[in-house]
Amino acid sequence: MRSGICKVVLLTVSMLAVGITGRAKTVYIDELDTRFVLQDWGAPVVNKSIVGKPLRVAGKEYSRGIGTHSISRFLLNVEGKAKSVSGWAGADDGNDFICNMEFKVLADGQEIWSSGVMHRGMSAKKFNLSLKGIQKIALIVAEAGDGIMYDHADWLEVKIETAGNVTPEPVVPQNIVKEKYILTPKPGLSPRINSPKVFGVRPGSPFIYAIAATGERPAKFTASHLPDGLTVDEETGLITGTLKKRGTYNIVTEVENKHGSDSRIVRIEAGDKICLTPPMGWCSWNCWGLSVDEKKVKDAADAMNAYLFDHGWTYINIDDGWEAEKRDADGELHGNVKFPDFKRLSDYVHSKKLKFGIYSSPGPTTCGGYQGSYQHEKNDAKTWAKWGVDYLKYDYCSYSQFTPSPAESEIKEPYTVMRKALDEADRDIVYCVGFGAPNVWNWAKEAGGNLWRTTRDITDEWNVVSAIGFFQDVCAESTAPGCYNDADMLVVGKLGLGWGEKVHDSYLTPDEQYSHISLWCILSAPLLTGCDMGDMDDFTLNLLTNDEVLAVNQDPAAMPAHKIITENGQIWWKMLEDGSYAVGFFNADPYFILWDQSKGEEIQRKNYPMTLDVKKLGITGKFTVRDLWKQSDLGRFDSSFSTEVPYHGTHFVKIRRE
Ligand code: GAL
Numbered sequence: 001m002r003s004g005i006c007k008v009v010l011l012t013v014s015m016l017a018v019g020i021t022g023r024a025k026t027v028y029i030d031e032l033d034t035r036f037v038l039q040d041w042g043a044p045v046v047n048k049s050i051v052g053k054p055l056r057v058a059g060k061e062y063s064r065g066i067g068t069h070s071i072s073r074f075l076l077n078v079e080g081k082a083k084s085v086s087g088w089a090g091a092d093d094g095n096d097f098i099c100n101m102e103f104k105v106l107a108d109g110q111e112i113w114s115s116g117v118m119h120r121g122m123s124a125k126k127f128n129l130s131l132k133g134i135q136k137i138a139l140i141v142a143e144a145g146d147g148i149m150y151d152h153a154d155w156l157e158v159k160i161e162t163a164g165n166v167t168p169e170p171v172v173p174q175n176i177v178k179e180k181y182i183l184t185p186k187p188g189l190s191p192r193i194n195s196p197k198v199f200g201v202r203p204g205s206p207f208i209y210a211i212a213a214t215g216e217r218p219a220k221f222t223a224s225h226l227p228d229g230l231t232v233d234e235e236t237g238l239i240t241g242t243l244k245k246r247g248t249y250n251i252v253t254e255v256e257n258k259h260g261s262d263s264r265i266v267r268i269e270a271g272d273k274i275c276l277t278p279p280m281g282w283c284s285w286n287c288w289g290l291s292v293d294e295k296k297v298k299d300a301a302d303a304m305n306a307y308l309f310d311h312g313w314t315y316i317n318i319d320d321g322w323e324a325e326k327r328d329a330d331g332e333l334h335g336n337v338k339f340p341d342f343k344r345l346s347d348y349v350h351s352k353k354l355k356f357g358i359y360s361s362p363g364p365t366t367c368g369g370y371q372g373s374y375q376h377e378k379n380d381a382k383t384w385a386k387w388g389v390d391y392l393k394y395d396y397c398s399y400s401q402f403t404p405s406p407a408e409s410e411i412k413e414p415y416t417v418m419r420k421a422l423d424e425a426d427r428d429i430v431y432c433v434g435f436g437a438p439n440v441w442n443w444a445k446e447a448g449g450n451l452w453r454t455t456r457d458i459t460d461e462w463n464v465v466s467a468i469g470f471f472q473d474v475c476a477e478s479t480a481p482g483c484y485n486d487a488d489m490l491v492v493g494k495l496g497l498g499w500g501e502k503v504h505d506s507y508l509t510p511d512e513q514y515s516h517i518s519l520w521c522i523l524s525a526p527l528l529t530g531c532d533m534g535d536m537d538d539f540t541l542n543l544l545t546n547d548e549v550l551a552v553n554q555d556p557a558a559m560p561a562h563k564i565i566t567e568n569g570q571i572w573w574k575m576l577e578d579g580s581y582a583v584g585f586f587n588a589d590p591y592f593i594l595w596d597q598s599k600g601e602e603i604q605r606k607n608y609p610m611t612l613d614v615k616k617l618g619i620t621g622k623f624t625v626r627d628l629w630k631q632s633d634l635g636r637f638d639s640s641f642s643t644e645v646p647y648h649g650t651h652f653v654k655i656r657r658e
Helices: 011-016 285-291 294-311 342-351 375-389 399-400 408-422 462-471 510-522 538-544 547-553 596-606
Strands: 025-026 055-057 060-062 065-069 072-077 084-089 103-105 110-118 124-131 136-143 153-162 166-169 198-201 206-210 220-222 230-232 239-240 245-258 260-270 280-283 315-317 354-361 391-393 430-433 451-453 484-486 527-529 562-566 569-575 581-586 608-612 624-627 630-637 640-646 649-656
Touching: 060 153, 065 072, 065 166, 072 153, 084 110, 084 430, 084 581, 103 153, 110 124, 124 562, 153 596, 198 239, 206 230, 220 230, 220 391, 230 527, 260 391, 280 294, 280 430, 294 538, 342 354, 342 375, 354 375, 354 430, 375 408, 375 538, 391 510, 399 538, 408 430, 462 510, 510 569, 510 581, 510 649, 569 608, 581 608, 581 630, 596 624, 640 649
Parallel strands: 198 260, 280 315, 280 527, 315 354, 354 391, 391 430, 430 451, 451 484
Antiparallel strands: 025 153, 055 060, 065 153, 072 136, 072 166, 084 124, 084 153, 103 110, 103 136, 206 239, 220 245, 230 239, 245 260, 562 569, 569 581, 581 649, 608 640, 624 630, 624 649
16 A cells, blocks of 8 residues: 555655765664555554564564565665665565565666565575665565565665665655546447346356346347246346256347347356356445445445446445344344345345345454354355345455464365355355455365455555556466456545545546556456445546446456566457457556656656557457447557557557458
């Protein structure tokens, strides 16, 4: 999490300087203002680890230093008057997991020291570096190939010998105000179907599939070739019933109004697999945190029905904060005073053609300190099925008391227990392994997850969103229909109580928000918006309702995404079911350090050229390109495609070979 740098007025910097010009002095970095450390989780802690425990590396305790978390940057101005910087660096022992990280020291933009890949258990590495003639140094903790999760990193006894001042500096430019801009034309009056092209159901479970379409109302919804057991409501487009037999059924859905009609073949797979396209919906956490209540959930359902449903948005998920303090005499879990009647609420959500999700933990308590499902798994799964729950986010939290230093198999165990319980319920419940453990993607599929959190909590800051999003190539190969890496919720629109004090408009710039949505679509990540949907401006609405962009997310093939690193950023691509490619050009810089703050505006106003040699996608010869945000064709090209991308922005296109 950003530690407030951008919010700190630069004027204070001079007052914080340590040292007296001309006289040699030793300055320890823990004496400096650590609000200038920019890191991608938590806030830096002086003389303690990131979680407030003594600084300890490979069994050795250190009395001073800074506990930080990757990706971490601390930019210091030494004014050309420092002799040296020295100290130790290492992965903190208090870390639950053996995670890889790399410490680096940069001087005036050049790397002068690297620790190599380090992880828990390795002794701290020593450095002693000359700073002769150097103006600025940056202390970096980089991600080292397995993502940033649990990279608890310690700078230990780090000191600068200087005859001048050491002044901590902001590492990123102050965001310039860029107007929000809308790229997408409004949908037409004629119908256009946007519901998933494939749907999985277990025989015997209630079948609920809504035909979603834009276009003027009234409209008539029909479905032909429906197998026995299913019927369609022509007014609402809801297809319901039960399928008795396993098998593949191709049905034809159709929507007609006075301007025209649209039809779509939908493949229904009746078998063991559900959730065959990434879930799209809303989760209460980012906006409301623990203050969620029944009214907020109903408002969310109304807003989703009014603004997003036609574009394929489906789930209304309550996160933590709904549970009663105690179970009843039969061990049954109820809602607290904020949720007097769950069946009533779930019926309300379903009456809006939406699906209903809930949250719990395998431990005795949830992350927010409410009742968890420990030793009540069967009961809880039954209760939820009775209420009409369609989605469960299951967050590890207090289970860690049973597994202080867990192996993957130990974390997996309680997830398998809940999977069994869900399997016995007579309802299809999408299962989110809601714990961002390192390598969760290696076991969560086997534990029966449909999606699994690959990260700790996201916040609406570019350094966090980019640190999470741009490392998802590590786990991309585990993406498949029914199996998704969950890069955490979307941070667009009005949100904030999940991690802060107030609801506010996303701190991401407009360009960063376009990048965020585009990347999550290429990743086939679940799209769970966390915003106040009753208070979306046109810009947010535009971000969440571009049907060509969303179709990339919902592509039935759910192919793994790939990353190509280029000079000005990263190009991400995935192949789509029809053989075309979704390609995102992103201006991204993982270290994200501005050595000269006076250049901040110039850098943010520039566009950055990027070129893709389409051989990298396996295309030779001619191809066509379509701009997905603008929904317009860009023409025919040969061998390569070049574009220009705004600072932290994206150009998101579809490429089709001829
Ligand atoms: C966290 C989780 C958040 C939210 C919260 C609820 O562990 O990452 O997304 O669910 O718990 O207490």
